[in-house]
Amino acid sequence: MSGGLDASRIDVRIDGRLIVDGVDCTVAPGTFSALIGPNGAGKSTLLRVLAAVERPERGSVEFGGDELFGLPRRQRARVVSFVEQDSSTELSLTVRDVVALGRTPHQRLFSDPSADDDVIVAMAIEAAKVGSLAERDVTTLSGGERQRVMLAKALAQQPRLLLLDEPSNHLDIAAQLSVLGLLRTLAESGVTVLAALHDLNLATAYCDHVIVLRGGRVFAAGATSAVLTPALLSQVYGVRATVLEHPRTGRPLVAFSPLD
């Protein structure tokens, strides 16, 4: 699949244990996909490999036809950006400073930020809706506020591939919808987005495709409504699942109950 993300036969071993086991997955360009699966399925580890911040034991990760691990680091960081699940700092940087870090791969070692950089940082702040926080000390923000700042930093990298690990964590419902909506918009503007999500209803509401991970392997992948069937969900999560139709949007809505 040219243009999109194409990973094949990824193995990751941590302390001798195979955490990601022969994963093949693709994300079409300009789409928003969800990576789902129970805790310990290997979602975070797989995302780190796809973001090329961790080398797999085996396998290749291509984006737009380029092997990511073959690209020079700075060039790669102008293509891919990655939002970690929890990131914190001890440094009392302002939100604007933090977002400006996203410009790092676009700058030379000894040079100062250019006027372009300032404009792009301002746009990223605007897009992530953290304008009111711009001059705040990042160490004083709530978890949700910080999450959005980290998203703004990732946007300042101007990536074509955006990977996010649980971006809706720490967010209240309105903020969840707003962040997911933003990711959707980004995808529509051509950015390829893949996010690990816990909340399946966010996946069904916003994502074109899902990749279901279980035990380090891809259990299923495909269009959201085709993959997230009651049978699959009960197999993967060990619960009874019912798929309804959302009364307003018409998209699938998942409800759970314990197995008998």
Next chain:
Amino acid sequence: MSSLPRILAVGVIVAIGLSGCATTSATSTTPSSATPTSTTLDNCGTTVRVPAVAPKRVITIKSTSTEMLLALGLGDRIVGTAFQDGPVPAQWKAAAAKLPTLSPQVPSQEVVLASEPDLIYAGWESNFSADGAGTRSDLAALGITTYVSPAACKEVGYQPTRLSFANIFQEIGEVASIFHVSDTTLLTAQRKQLAGIQKDKRGLTALWYSSGSSTPYVGAGIGAPQLVMDTIGLKNIAASVKDTWASFNWESIINANPDVIVLVDASWNTAATKIGMLEGNPATANLDAVKNHRYITVPFAASEAGVRTVSAAADLATQLAALNLT
């Protein structure tokens, strides 16, 4: 917590007994009970009972104690020497050659005890410590008499406020009394030699340079160096520091620009090394004494208060008289 490494470093150095009494100093000005006939001596605050029988197995630590016994003709009582500062003068060479060496530095307690001494005679108070030759009370409990050069007492009331020859002569008397021998011959010789020293009349200033390169370690205002300089008519530029020896600084030395430099000559830090250092450093190369090579030297072993102080003064007076200041 961060000072721990430093404490460790200091600790080890103290442990080898190098530290502490480097600033040797002089006798009690209040010789509480020190006449040859008394049966106890107040030695740096420790009461020392004069043994009924003269000691036969003596360990001497530091050169001053060894040389004191040699001067009193008691070399045959020495069963071991330790921490000697350098060779003894020619007249004692033969006697000294026979003496067994226990340790190049402060011996440990076990080494000391293995020699079965009845008296340990130390040049520095710090030689008697748990990690050195043993504390004085521990040794006393084992029936071993201990004695420290009174000039080296550090306690207030015992450290001489300004060392004099009376302090040194007192030590000669005390040691003679411990061994039940007469001090008359030695004292007479010392007094005679002292009386023969010609004081320099030129009013010269001097630096007594013992060691150190970045921080010079010099003879200060109250110890043997001051006594010797007073005796031969030199004005000590570090006289204002109320210590026997002290860390000084080059700026004060250059500012004082002494007429003469007294160099302490030790095997580990020779007079020639110090001359090289003075001449090699642009800051000190222009000192009058350095430019005109006005040096007089004293062996390290003679630079501490003891039976060699008089002869050291006489020797330095001769060297000084030979210096031509034009």
Next chain:
Amino acid sequence: MTGAVLAVVLLLSVTFAITIGPSNITPVEVWGSVLHHLGLGDSPLSLLRDGIVWQLRLPRVLTAAAVGAGLAVSGAVMQAITRNPLADPYLLGLSSGASLGAVAVLLLGIAILLPVAAFLGAMLALGLTLLLASSLGRITPSRTVLAGLAVSALASAITSLVIFWTVTGDSYREILNWLLGSLAGARWPAVEIAFAAILLAGLPIMLSGRILDAFAFGDTSAAALGINVNRTRWTFLAATALLTGAMVSVSGSIGFVGLILPHAVRLLVGPRHRALLPLSAVVGAIFLIWADTAARSVFEPRELPVGIVTAIIGAPIFAILLTRRRSEA
């Protein structure tokens, strides 16, 4: 703005610190002498007193400035790269390692240059500290400091052992002063070593400080920004080891400058390293100039090792930093 003010303060500090000392030389005479050596006019002082200014005070003050700058920059870099506000060359064992290297050369007569030996000692100690800290599990500030303490203790013990075996007479005294950190021996060769280190290691570090900002959110975040985390970390750490090693070789191990000054400067200009590093250098220079001036003039004509002065000021501040981190243990 802050930078300009601090640069002026540094210049004034050098200018005034050289007028202070045991001998009575007026500031005008001091400056006259310095100008004379810079090729302007005659010295108002006699040859000897001129030597006090040009051979003793000026090289010492300049060395203090360079050492202060180097240590402060090293501290700031280590704090960034280990994400540890308690990091400094002294606490993480670099200083002790450098001391060991230097003492080994001085006393055992190993045929390598003093600064090189100090650098190798610093590198070795740093490597050991990080290895030990990582073997305790996830590297945390407290673990790193503990590991540094262990490495420091080991290096100090070996240093003491070397001294124990080799010292003769009273030569230990000077080594002791040096271990405590002293600028008493700083002459022009010391100035050359210290400034060469600033130029070769300090300046590149300061200019590339922006990269350190990318470490603010940890290694993964830095990697995602296109930074070669391992290479960058080790390059910076090697550069700080070089800087620390050079400084230790001229001044012994002076503690706390690297720890507290970056914190003070962060309060002034914020945590961005592009500004933090150069300003830490300037403030470190100012601080050590005055600490050393106090060390050499308060107890005149004797002097105190400057490491004692910096520890007396620094240790309480270290304690405050520790209590502020109470919640994280």
